[in-house]
Amino acid sequence: MQLMxxxxxxxxxxxxxxxxxxxxxxxxxxxxxxxxxxGDLPATDFAHVFVEQSKVNLAQSIINDYENNIL
Known part of the structure; x- marks a missing residue:
């Protein structure tokens, strides 16, 4: 799986x-x-979404739309 x-x-x-x-x-x-x-420290960089290698391109397109508020 690849970090997406x-x-x-x-x-x-x-x-x-x-x-x-x-x-x-x-x-x-x-x-x-x-x-x-x-604990009380600010939590950063721990929540990740991983995707199978065969779906990386499609997932990246969907994530780009999400980040650009298209969806």
Whole structure:
């Protein structure tokens, strides 16, 4: 699997994953358990969305649309 999206938080990672899954793209959200490890520190760069290599181009197009508020 390839890292496709670095989310601001775990909720955004699941939103993007849901969007990809709605387009029949299997994906994985990583970083769930890292969120609790940071305690009172600002949590950054722990929520990621991974996609199978064969769907990278399609996923990138969908993520670009999401980031540009097209969807």
């Amino acid at each position: 999206f670095r989310a601001n938080n775990i909720l955004e990672a699941h939103i993007v994953a849901g969007l990809l899954k709605s387009h029949d793209i299997d994906c994985h959200v990583g970083g769930h358990y890292l969120q609790g490890a940071v």
